[in-house]
Structure formats: C-alpha cells, structure tokens
Amino acid sequence: MPRPxxxxxxxxxxxxxxxxxxxxxxxxxxxxPRCTSCGSVFWHPxxxxxxxxCTRIDWFAATGNGTIYSYxxxxxxxxxxxxxxxxxxAYVELDEGPRVMSNIVDAxxxxxxxxxxxxxxxxxxxxxxxxxxxxxxxx
Amino acid sequence: MTDVHVVGVGMTRFGKHPDADSTDLGAQxxxxxxxxxxxxxxxxxxxxxxxxxxGMVTGQRxxxxxxxxxxxxxxxxxxxxxxxxxxxxxxxAVRAGEYDVVVAVGTEHLTSQFRGALTPDPSxxxxxxxxxxxxxxxxxxxxxxxxxxxxREQLALIPVKNKNNAALNPLAHFRTRITVEDVxxxxxxxxxxxxxxxxPVTDGAAAVILMSDKAKKRFxxxxxxxxAASTLRSGSVDVEPTSMTFExxxxxTAQDAxxxxxxxxxxxxxxxxxxxxxxxxxxxxxxxxxxxxxxxxAAVQRxxxxxxxxxxxxxxxxxxxxxxxxxxxxxAQVVELVRQLRGEAGNRQIEGAKVGxxxxxxxKAVGIEGAACTVQVLTR
Numbered sequence: 001m002p003r004p005x006x007x008x009x010x011x012x013x014x015x016x017x018x019x020x021x022x023x024x025x026x027x028x029x030x031x032x033p034r035c036t037s038c039g040s041v042f043w044h045p046x047x048x049x050x051x052x053x054c055t056r057i058d059w060f061a062a063t064g065n066g067t068i069y070s071y072x073x074x075x076x077x078x079x080x081x082x083x084x085x086x087x088x089x090a091y092v093e094l095d096e097g098p099r100v101m102s103n104i105v106d107a108x109x110x111x112x113x114x115x116x117x118x119x120x121x122x123x124x125x126x127x128x129x130x131x132x133x134x135x136x137x138x139x
Numbered sequence: 140m141t142d143v144h145v146v147g148v149g150m151t152r153f154g155k156h157p158d159a160d161s162t163d164l165g166a167q168x169x170x171x172x173x174x175x176x177x178x179x180x181x182x183x184x185x186x187x188x189x190x191x192x193x194g195m196v197t198g199q200r201x202x203x204x205x206x207x208x209x210x211x212x213x214x215x216x217x218x219x220x221x222x223x224x225x226x227x228x229x230x231x232a233v234r235a236g237e238y239d240v241v242v243a244v245g246t247e248h249l250t251s252q253f254r255g256a257l258t259p260d261p262s263x264x265x266x267x268x269x270x271x272x273x274x275x276x277x278x279x280x281x282x283x284x285x286x287x288x289x290x291r292e293q294l295a296l297i298p299v300k301n302k303n304n305a306a307l308n309p310l311a312h313f314r315t316r317i318t319v320e321d322v323x324x325x326x327x328x329x330x331x332x333x334x335x336x337x338x339p340v341t342d343g344a345a346a347v348i349l350m351s352d353k354a355k356k357r358f359x360x361x362x363x364x365x366x367a368a369s370t371l372r373s374g375s376v377d378v379e380p381t382s383m384t385f386e387x388x389x390x391x392t393a394q395d396a397x398x399x400x401x402x403x404x405x406x407x408x409x410x411x412x413x414x415x416x417x418x419x420x421x422x423x424x425x426x427x428x429x430x431x432x433x434x435x436x437a438a439v440q441r442x443x444x445x446x447x448x449x450x451x452x453x454x455x456x457x458x459x460x461x462x463x464x465x466x467x468x469x470x471a472q473v474v475e476l477v478r479q480l481r482g483e484a485g486n487r488q489i490e491g492a493k494v495g496x497x498x499x500x501x502x503k504a505v506g507i508e509g510a511a512c513t514v515q516v517l518t519r
Contacts, residue, residue, distance in 0.1 A: 010267050070285070070383060072277035073330040074269065078255055081269035089274045089329075091282075091383070102268045114285045131267060 002028060002122035002130040007087070007103065008080045009125040017047030020059045025130035028122045030062045032096055043098035064120030065137065066094040071104060071112055092118055092134050103133045111136065143230040144355045144363040145517065147176025147348035148474040153462035154312045155250050156342040161193040164344035164467075165201035165246035172242065172346040178358050183348070184238040185211045187229040189221035189245040190466035192252045201244060219413065219501020220371070221245060222345065223469025223513035227369040229349050239354035245470035246344035249463075253340050256328070265503075273337055273416065275503070277329035280418035282383045284331070287433035289421075291331055295322035296439045297417040298335045298459050304446060305456025307487040312341050312462030336417040341462030345470035347477070364480045368399035368516040374509040388509045389426030389500060396514035402494060404428040407516075409451040409479060409489050410496040411472040414458045423498055424452055427514070451489050454479060465501070472497035473515060480519040494518050 002025065024031035034041045035049035036056040048055045071090035074081075081087065088104040104118060118134040125131060149171025151164045159167075165188065173180045186207065188198025198212045217224040222245025229243040256271040265275075283289055299319055305311035317335060325334035355363050372392040382388075397403055407429060414420035421435045429450060430438055438444060444452040455461045455475040458468060476495035478484045495517045502510025 008267075008269065070278040070282035072274045072281065072332075073327075074271060074274040074277075075327045075329065076255060076273070077269055077271050078258060084269070086330075087269055089268065089270055089278065091278055101265055101270060114281065133268070 002026065002124040005105075005123040007084055007105070007123065009123050009129075009131045018045040021045035022129060024059075025122055025132055030064045030120050030132060031059045032062045032094070032098065033057045033059055041097045043100050062094060062096050066092040066100075066118055066134070068104070068112065068114055068116045068118060069093040069099050070114060073109055073112070088112065090134065100132070104135065105133050106135045140234055141236065141351040141353065143233045143366045144350050144352070145347050145366055145473065145477050146350045146355055146359040146363045147172040147178065148346070148477045149173070149175055150310055150345040150471055150474045151343050152310045153341050153343035153464060153467070153471070156248065157250070159248070159342070160251070161190060161197055161246045161248040161344070162200040162204055164248065164342060165197070165244050165346070166204040168246065168344040168346040169201060169205055169242060169244050172348050176348045176359050178240070178348070180205065180207060182240045182358065183207060183210065183242050185229070185232055185241045187213050187215060187225040187241065187243045189215045189217070189223070189225035189243070189469065190247055191216055191218060191221055192249070193247060193466065197246065198244070201246065217501070217511040219415065219465050220469055220499040220511035220513045221466045223472070223497070223499040223515060224371060224511065226347060226349070226470060226473060226515065227371055227513065230366055230369050233349055233351050239351040241349050242346060243349065243470060244344060244346040245466040245468065247464035247466040248342045249340050249465060250342050255340070271329065272503075273332055274329040276416040276418055277332045279383045279422065280331055283418060283421065286384055287436070289436040291323065292319055293436040293440055294331075294336070294417050295319045297414065297420050298322050300439065300445060301414060301453050301457040302335070302460040304454055304487060305460025307485070308456050308461060311456040311460055312339055313456070313460050332416060332418070338415045338458035338463040341464045343462060343464035343467045343471070345467050345474050347470060347473055362481055364477045365518050366515065367518045368396040368514065370395035370399060371511065371513050373511055382508050384422065385432060386422050386426035386500070386509070388512045389423055389498065390428065392512040392514045393427045393498070396496070396516050400516040400518070402516065406494050407450065407496045408492040408494045409454060410498065411453055411455060411457065411475050412498040413500045414453055415463060417459065420452065420457065423500065427496070427498060446487055446489060454484065454487050454489060469497070469499040469513060472499065473517065476517045480517060
C-alpha cells in the first residue's frame with residue numbers, strides 16, 4: 001500500500017487510457033508503457049507511441065530504480081507547496097530509459113548529486129490515489 | 140510579393156504600474172508607435188494584439204481607447220511568444236496584400252495576476268510534484284554545469300551583463316548595476332538559481348506599425364527597418380526529456396528564419412533572446428547557432444556578448460533586466476532591434492549594426508519540448 005505523506009499529493013487527472021499506470025501506483029508498482037511496434041519505452045504514460053504513433057501499448061513492471069539526471073532544491077513555491085520548501089524536484093533517469101520528473105524524498109540535501117542512485121516510493125493521496133516519488137537507494 | 144517594414148515603434152516603461160491596466164498600457168504603446176511613424180492613425184487598417192492573462196477582447200479595449208474601434212482585430216495567445224506571434228500574423232496580412240498598414244501590440248499587466256514563480260498548468264503531472272518554472276530551469280542549469288563544466292560564477296555573469304545593460308535603458312524595469320557578488324548573495328529560489336537569475340513579474344506594453352513597400356514609400360521611407368523573417372514553431376513530442384541542455388525547437392525555428400532572410404548565424408550583428416532565466420540565455424544563443432554548444436559561458440566571460448563585444452546579446456537588458464510582461468515581451472524585443480538598427484539606442488547603441496535577431500520561447504505542456512518559439516530577423 002502506498003504510504004501516507006504530508007507532501008501535497010493531488011491525483012493528476014487521469015483518462016481511461018492511462019488508468020493502468022495509476023492503478024499500478026496504488027499497488028506499489030511502477031508500470032511503464034512500451035510500444036509493441038517499435039519497442040520504445042516512453043514517459044509520460046499515454047495511449048499511443050510518441051515515436052511511431054502506434055496505439056498498441058504493452059504495460060510492464062519497471063524496477064523502480066534509476067539515477068538522478070538533474071535536480072533542484074526548490075526554496076520558493078506558490079500555493080500548497082510553499083509550506084514544504086525547501087523540497088527537491090528531480091529528473092530521474094529510470095534503468096528502463098525514460099526520464100521522469102518527480103520529487104526526491106527522505107534525502108539528506110547535502111548528499112544529492114547528478115548520478116546518485118534512487119528508487120521508487122509510492123505516496124498515498126488524500127483521495128485514495130497515489131503518486132510516484134523517489135528516495136536515495138540504500139547503501 | 141511585398142516586403143514588410145517596421146516604420147514605427149512604441150513602448151511603455153516596463154515595471155510595476157499599479158495605477159494602469161493592460162488596456163492603458165497597450166493604448167500608450169500604440170499611440171507612441173503611431174507618433175514615431177509620424178502617420179495619421181486612421182491609416183491603420185488592421186490590428187493584432189498579443190497577451191496571455193488579460194482576458195477576453197483585450198485588443199478591442201485597446202483600440203477603443205485610442206479611437207480605432209471598428210478595425211479588424213485579432214487577439215493572439217501563444218504563451219511568452221504571444222507578442223511575437225501577433226507581429227508574425229500582422230506581417231502575413233501585409234505580405235498577402237490584404238493591408239498596407241497594420242499595427243501589432245503586445246500588453247500585459249502581470250503584477251495584478253501573479254506574485255512570484257509561474258507554475259505549470261494544474262492538469263500537468265509536473266504540477267502534482269511542485270514544479271515551478273524556476274525549478275525546471277534550475278535543473279537545466281545544473282545539468283549544463285555537469286555536462287560542460289560551467290561554474291556558478293560564470294552563470295552569474297549573464298544577469299550582471301543584462302542588468303548593467305538595463306541600467307542604460309530608461310524604459311527598463313531594473314536600473315541598478317549589479318555585481319557577481321550581488322547575484323551569488325541574492326536569496327535562493329530554486330538551487331542553483333537565485334533571485335537575480337530570474338526575470339521579474341512586470342507590467343508593460345509595446346507596439347509596432349508595419350507597412351508594405353508601397354505604403355512605406357509614400358508615408359515613411361527614411362527610418363524604416365525591414366522585417367526579413369518572422370518564423371514560428373511549436374514543440375514536437377518529447378519521448379523522454381532529451382533537451383535539457385540543447386533546444387531543437389530553437390534550432391529549427393532559427394533555421395527557418397535564416398533561410399527566409401537569406402542569411403546565416405554568422406551574419407547576425409546582435410540579438411535579443413528569451414532570457415527568462417540566466418541559464419535560458421545560454422541555451423537560446425547556442426540553440427540559435429550563434430555560439431557553439433557548451434561555449435557561451437566562456438564567451439560571456441571574455442566579453443563577447445557585451446555591448447561592445449563581438450555579438451552583443453540582450454542590449455536592452457533582456458527579460459532579466461528590462462522585464463518580462465509576457466504579451467509585451469516579443470514586441471518590445473522588436474522595438475529594441477528597430478532602435479538599434481536606426482541608430483537611436485542612445486548610450487547603449489551598437490555601432491554599425493545591420494542585422495538584428497529576436498527570439499522568444501514560451502509555454503510548457505506535458506510531453507512536448509516547449510510550446511511556442513519565434514525568431515524574427517530585422518535588417519537595415
């Protein structure tokens with residue numbers, strides 16, 4: 001089960017086409033879309049392949065492991081994020097290829113660096129949805 | 140087909156205007172452009188108005204305020220490229236032979252809409268993880284530092300250059316010279332970016348009068364500047380965000396403009412580029428092909444982008460120094476190009492400039508690389 005968090009966790013608007021992805025998060029699983037025609041693994045989840053426009057998409061379970069491609073410690077934010085500053089925004093390059101924008105949580109800010117190994121964590125939203133975030137890998 | 144010429148320019152002071160709205164500002168800029176062209180405003184046959192957050196029929200309000208109600212008017216929203224897109228649409232109407240005299244105005248009263256950082260559309264997944272425009276550009280800055288070895292001090296030289304140029308521009312939002320230490324000691328916004336690395340929330344408007352060959356010859360021949368290219372592209376689908384340190388969208392839009400104008404990047408004498416953040420100027424001039432990839436920070440350090448340098452970048456002060464009233468920005472860039480090319484830029488004049496380039500890029504939607512990008516080339 002995704003664990004509770006005090007970070008803002010709205011469930012992004014979902015269409016039926018990417019419901020598989022959100023349902024996966026609710027079960028602590030990162031499901032990624034792969035094109036059955038050209039084999040591209042892509043982000044963000046959508047019902048067609050952005051490389052070749054094919055609409056036959058296969059969902060598979062990713063490892064949830066990746067490395068920090070870039071990050072920023074964000075000090076100022078409007079709205080409900082302001083109270084949580086400083087917080088970390090990052091692009092995480094997944095082992096399966098795609099780069100995903102999310103937060104790095106439960107991290108010592110001084111140890112953050114490009115290339116740091118991270119793993120997926122799943123946060124519960126107030127309305128029962130879930131959001132994908134990352135935390136430094138142990139060891 | 141006729142060429143298109145900019146024959147009159149006008150611009151309000153950029154900054155905070157608590158006692159005006161976007162209609163007042165747009166009207167002021169429009170009337171100034173008419174006066175600059177030295178024409179009877181009743182010669183204007185059509186109008187185009189760029190803005191982002193000013194609401195329905197902003198352009199019609201501007202026209203009504205200056206006694207031009209009734210003209211065909213097109214409102215244009217294209218994020219930070221709205222004003223530049225209005226100029227492009229206006230130029231098409233002239234080029235097609237439909238009109239001989241048109242006006243493009245860009246206006247924005249942003250201080251009444253926003254405080255602090257702009258954020259992605261709430262429906263985008265990026266909004267759910269607290270992304271702000273500064274944090275997205277901060278990640279690009281950190282990645283660029285990682286790949287090309289740019290130092291934080293080198294990056295600080297860009298706001299220093301642009302704000303020192305703005306200090307020479309009586310219409311700029313900021314008029315105070317700053318140092319590298321000022322940048323490094325300003326408060327952190329999204330690490331590694333600090334307050335001086337970010338363009339301000341600005342009110343302002345700008346306007347340009349465009350004419351065909353025929354009208355230019357009849358009404359205002361001597362101070363006209365030719366609009367040699369005005370190109371637009373939208374971002375293509377990003378399979379993964381591959382473009383953190385290079386901008387294919389900027390490159391493609393520039394290639395269209397160079398081809399249309401019959402020039403290459405080596406012919407550009409100076410440019411105004413979309414420096415919404417310090418790192419953005421680096422990505423833009425390299426995307427435009429004006430500097431090699433990874434080479435701009437060292438070039439800035441050598442003074443090549445200064446007013447007296449090999450290729451001055453953002454002589455007006457840019458978005459960082461002059462300010463960034465979204466709809467007004469792209470039109471104000473063209474105002475600066477025209478003033479420089481006419482030799483009317485006062486103590487920030489670039490000597491002998493013949494070819495100027497303006498670049499805007501704005502908007503973010505999930506899954507695409509940038510939303511709207513424009514490049515305009517003006518020649519004397």
